[in-house]
């Protein structure tokens with residue numbers, strides 16, 4: 001019988017099985033399930049170290065599979081439905097209550113509601129999600145504007161839009177920045193990159209070397225964040 005055990009990396013369980021192979025292998029299937037094969041005799045410690053080293057890849061692949069499943073499947077708000085918030089899975093719970101309220105407790109989002117209609121739950125969750133997304137986006141844009149333009153006044157106006165082909169956009173002459181609704185599902189270090197990217201367009205409207213040099217001066221690891229974002233979250237058609 002092959003030896004196998006489960007290692008949890010960033011909340012993702014990975015089933016590790018020992019096999020007669022030469023090198024460690026890690027894969028994520030289309031349902032988002034992760035599994036690894038380790039050479040017979042490789043100590044568990046070493047398998048764990050390998051998984052930690054590949055955690056970015058793992059998180060990205062799992063998120064990608066989950067996003068696809070979610071977009072292709074249903075996004076209905078119902079008890080037990082799973083959503084992503086800043087790269088973390090949250091479970092929605094419908095709780096009967098006299099007053100409408102949405103609260104997050106750890107990885108659970110409680111939708112308190114007097115309604116039995118799922119369309120109302122959807123509206124409540126959406127209002128909550130939008131409010132949270134807008135608060136974070138506004139805070140990041142304000143912070144990066146201060147860094148990029150060396151001023152804390154005249155913060156650009158931030159709007160949240162459901163967009164299918166871009167994470168954000170900036171209209172420098174109007175000082176408005178749009179950030180994608182779905183971006184709030186990505187890890188926060190990706191959200192930070194997009195916010196900084198759009199703020200940097202206030203200075204350089206293009207994607208020139210100067211533009212990226214400005215970003216790099218504030219966020220030296222921006223390439224990693226960009227890469228993870230490109231790989232991890234799937235925007236529908």
Ligand SMILES: [Zn+2]
Pocket residue numbers: 197201206207
């Ligand atoms: Zn751009």
